[in-house]
Amino acid sequence: MTDGRTRRREDTRQRLFVAAVELIAEQGFSATTVDDIAARAGVAKGTVYYNFESKTVLFEELLRHGIGLLTADFRAAVAGLPPREALASLVRAELEYIRRYRAFAQLLLSEMWRTNREWQQTLRLLRGEAIEVIAETVRAGVASGDLPADLDVRTASSALFGVGLVVAVDWLVFQPDRPIEDVQEALLGIVRRVAQT
């Protein structure tokens, strides 16, 4: 299974993902050329097309991969915790994720609210999966009375997701000198206050 061939190929794909995510985060999908991606990954252009059907498919698989990791982190973060603590744990997980994959987070923030793009449907779906984890937690909290009864589940969930993203990326882009721990504290404080019954 993991002979030299597949390992080599997996390595190439990984390098292409890394190159693509950085460039697209900086410039956007359209402004990033396949030649750029290939050059940054240190492979020939043909290799990109040997490994991915098209530029769009590369990006879609990248989104799937990245958000898949995030969803998994979310799931792990809430596992077995009561609603309030689960919520705080989610915020921590999200920020930790953004810290580790900052380029991907930046990309997500920039492409998330676009319309009329080929991969929009894919992104919408994946976003739904990640947010569903948050929604489950909020729903459980509202049902058990741990969270305010008037909290709208769908709204609160997507707001929580988006707010973490925007606050963290804003910090990274405009105030990179500051440690991420400060954002975490600020956000946790806000979430805690909002979650008060």
Next chain:
Amino acid sequence: MTDGRTRRREDTRQRLFVAAVELIAEQGFSATTVDDIAARAGVAKGTVYYNFESKTVLFEELLRHGIGLLTADFRAAVAGLPPREALASLVRAELEYIRRYRAFAQLLLSEMWRTNREWQQTLRLLRGEAIEVIAETVRAGVASGDLPADLDVRTASSALFGVGLVVAVDWLVFQPDRPIEDVQEALLGIVRRVAQT
């Protein structure tokens, strides 16, 4: 000054702004062609170049124009109000602005955190101007004791700005059936809680 000629020209420029903002919000700057913009504005391509030096300059002037309006709204919103009320008024002004110029808000959200683009410097500057209005209010509130003393002015200001943007656009894109008043209520509630001393 406002003879028929300049008015007509101003009208053309306005139509080009509207066309450009819609297309760029949907597709992004690079994916939007000058031919598209001209067609949507109902104008010949040559007219675009008669009125604007280049596609990039058109976009930069668009940013200047749009954020200029927002900054003016912000200034008007806080004028003469004590810190707490000024803050609530700012949130209302921001959401009102987003409701009126939703395409521009969407565009702003998508392009705000980009790096390595020609117009990035312009955007950074304009963002600073808009946020400065918020910052002045927060600063005054912290100084007078109306707002929590441990509030970091720079952080709180940019967070407030970004959060309004992301929550409103998220609602517009993913839950357009809901009235914006709900977002306003939710956001005001959050801001009020956070602003509590």
Next chain:
DNA sequence: ACTTCTAAACTGACTGGTCAGTACAAAAAC
């Protein structure tokens, strides 16, 4: 071992299309 053989992985020059920007004569608006 050590040489073939084979298929997978990779290469980079090339193609066809797209697009920003130009040119300019004629028309329309003022």
Next chain:
DNA sequence: GTTTTTGTACTGACCAGTCAGTTTAGAAGT
């Protein structure tokens, strides 16, 4: 009669995607 807009045609750069050819890993033969 001056400014603004139109319409069409054009150029040159750029770029997604292709493909014939090269390299490489490792299997098969000896």
